[in-house]
Amino acid sequence: MGHLATKKSYTRLRERLDRMPVGAPGRTTIYEILKMLFTPEEAELASKLPMRPTSIGRLAARLGQHPDKLKKRLDAMADKGLVLDINIGGKMRYALPPTIVGLFEFSMMRVREDIDQKHLAELLHRYILEERDFVESFNRDAETSLFRTLVHEETLPDYAEVLDWERATYLVERAxxxxxxxxxxxxxxxxxxxxxxxxxxxTCLSLGLAADYLTRRNLGRKIEKEQALELLARSRDAGLVHIADNVQKRPAFICNCCGCCCEILQAFKRFRWMGNTFTSNFQASPTREKCTGCRKCQKACPVDAITMVDDPHEVDGKKIRFTARVDEDVCIGCGVCALRCEYGSMVMKPRPQRRIAPESTFARVMTMALEQGKFHHLLEEALGGWSGQLAGALVGAIMR
Ligand code: SF4
Ligand code: SF4
Ligand code: SF4
Structure with missing residues (x-):
């Protein structure tokens, strides 16, 4: 492939990825990442793949390729985490994964000898946590997040209403x-x-179809339900946050995250990425009369939502100078602090306004695409061949 043609393949791939609700903006680092992950030929093929899982027959017809040859190429790419192949009702369907959650995660979910993972790690860190292109490409007024926090169930008071899709154990049991x-x-x-x-x-826990994909492609290890539940319990005891796919039904993952490494939590702390749209429906609330000012909650909070304020008071006849205060706009409702508080002061309370997670991945993608101004790209793809301009005009007319 000539130099110019190669360059165009990566440009087309970046533009293709950028049409998804979570895109691939930027002019430099994103290209370095894509060049590490894809060969020019793979980039060219990937740039033509749909976002929606599609059968090999339809894909082959659309791309003008022999189905067997195309399948072989796609399988080789799926082995590298560059293509999603999903078993829907016994039939395999192929799609291009988004950058997040998808290409970026898959690239580091196992140790690989075929690429320089140290260099890739530096590029990913720079792209997500140092440069602004990626985080600032998100509409700050959007209400729908990719993720949502699952509160540690043990911290909830008896009166709290918690729905099944808000409980990590329920999601794991049903997967x-x-x-x-x-x-x-x-x-x-x-x-x-x-x-x-x-x-x-x-520790990255995948569920359902995603777990099937990752184990088939050697990007993960199959475990049993009991092991998944045990992983949840151990991560809770270690003070980690459960962050799940933001859907009610069939979530793809439940991450067990720490404030020190997790890119979601770090991007939130640094840039308020995604605002606080990924909070659970609960928030931490200290009880002044019980707070001994021990700071354990403050040290445990993964997003630095707790400060100690000068507020002299007495607890069991003992003079206490400081009391914990929670910034409700920063608290993601994980419950880690309440698990750490030994004095019964920090409790979890329902948020005044509940967030309802999208019912399915389809609903989340549609809502995010609308909020991120990318719905016309989905429409264009669904209508197969309409120009982006025409689809954009149609969306504009519908939204008026
Ligand atoms: S830190 Fe959390 S979000 Fe990041 S991969 Fe690990 S478990 Fe997933
Ligand atoms: S852990 Fe409990 S007692 Fe200690 S500062 Fe926090 S709220 Fe107060
Ligand atoms: S204040 Fe508590 S519930 Fe809120 S984010 Fe921090 S640890 Fe989680």
């Missing part, structure tokens, strides 16, 4: 398939010389 992979973020942190002090690397 059908379970897999564990290397935690992308801790793996990146390891290559950056910051090994996680809180938890092991082998």
């Amino acid at each position: 059908g398939n379970w897999a564990v992979s290397l935690c992308h973020c801790r793996h990146v942190a390891h290559h950056m010389g910051n090994d996680c002090q809180k938890f092991e690397l082998d």
Whole structure:
């Protein structure tokens, strides 16, 4: 492939990825990442793949290729985490994964010898946590997040109403398939010389179709339901946050995250990425009369939502100078602080306004696309061949 043609393949791939609700903006680092992950030929093929899982027959017809040859190429790319192949009702369907959650995570979910993962880790860290292109490409007024925090169920008061899709254990119980992979973020942190002090690397929990994909493609290890539940319990005891796919039904993952390594939590702390749209429906609230000012909650909070304020008071006849205060706009409702508080002061309370997670991945993608101003790209793809301009005009007319 000539130099110019090669360059165009990566440009087309970046533009293709950027049409998804979570895109691939930027002019430099994103290209360095794509060039590490894809050969020019793979980039060219990937740039023509749909976002929606599609059968090999339809794909072959659309791309003008022989189905067997195309399948072989796609399978080889799926082995590298560059293509999603999903078993829907016994039939395999192929799609291009988004950058997040997708290409970036898959690239670090196992140890690989075929690429320089240390360099890749540096690029991913720079792209997500140092440069602004990626985080600032998100509409700050959007209400729908990619993720949502699952409150630690043990911290909830008896009166609290918690729905099934808000409970990590329920989501795990119902999944059908379970897999564990290397935690992308801790793996990146390891290559950056910051090994996680809180938890092991082998912690990324995938569920359902995602678990099936990751185990088939050697990007994760199949585990049983009991092991998945045990992983949840151990990560809770280690003071980690459960962050799940923001859907009510069939979530793809529940991450067990720490404030030190997790890119979601770090991007939130640094840039308020995604605002506080990924909070659970609960928030932490200290009880002044019980707060001994011990600071354990403050040290445990993964997003620095707790400060100690000068507020002299008495607890059991003892004079106390400081009391904990929670910034409700920063609190993501994880419950980690309440688990750490030994004095019954920090409790979880329902938020005044409940957030309802999208019912399915389809609903989340549609809502996010609308909020991120990318719905016309989905429409264009669904209508197969309409120009982006025409689809954009149609969306504009509908929205008026
Ligand atoms: S989001 Fe959390 S568990 Fe998932 S890869 Fe990052 S730190 Fe690991
Ligand atoms: S852990 Fe409990 S007692 Fe200690 S500062 Fe926090 S709220 Fe107060
Ligand atoms: S204050 Fe911090 S630790 Fe406590 S629930 Fe909120 S985000 Fe979690």
